[in-house]
Amino acid sequence: MDSIAIQVPVTIKAKLTEKLRTKILDDINKSVEQAELEIKQINIQQERALSEQGDTPQKEAAIRRHFGPEIQKRQQFCAESAARKENLEKLAVGAEIIQGTLQRQVELKIGDDMREIMNVEVLIEDDKIIAIRS
Numbered sequence: 001m002d003s004i005a006i007q008v009p010v011t012i013k014a015k016l017t018e019k020l021r022t023k024i025l026d027d028i029n030k031s032v033e034q035a036e037l038e039i040k041q042i043n044i045q046q047e048r049a050l051s052e053q054g055d056t057p058q059k060e061a062a063i064r065r066h067f068g069p070e071i072q073k074r075q076q077f078c079a080e081s082a083a084r085k086e087n088l089e090k091l092a093v094g095a096e097i098i099q100g101t102l103q104r105q106v107e108l109k110i111g112d113d114m115r116e117i118m119n120v121e122v123l124i125e126d127d128k129i130i131a132i133r134s
Helices: 018-053 057-090 114-118
Strands: 003-015 096-109 120-125 128-133
Touching: 003 114, 018 057, 096 114, 096 120
Parallel strands: 003 120
Antiparallel strands: 003 096, 120 128
16 A cells, blocks of 8 residues: 545634634624623523522522532633633734634655644635645
């Protein structure tokens, strides 16, 4: 066997522009608003459950244990989003940020440089590919 076809990851990076920064910040803000709305809804459900069930401390504790992790998960998401937002605002226009990865199929042959095959990235600026690097 002289060759084999494999799939390798390709890193997708975006060059930060004001347009991209605005889009990402809008997405973060919308996600945080959604999480805050979910927290309010969970609190309402918790209060309703407490008013219906909560005469004993054991029942009240069980209800809080049930709803607590969901509230905490969303609060943590909000905190992480605030940190991402802060980091994004600090980045200079032109900085490269990782957007994700894709897979590509490559045929390997004896003598190929594996480092060159594995380290491929695509650079995008305002939704247009501006570079393919290896």
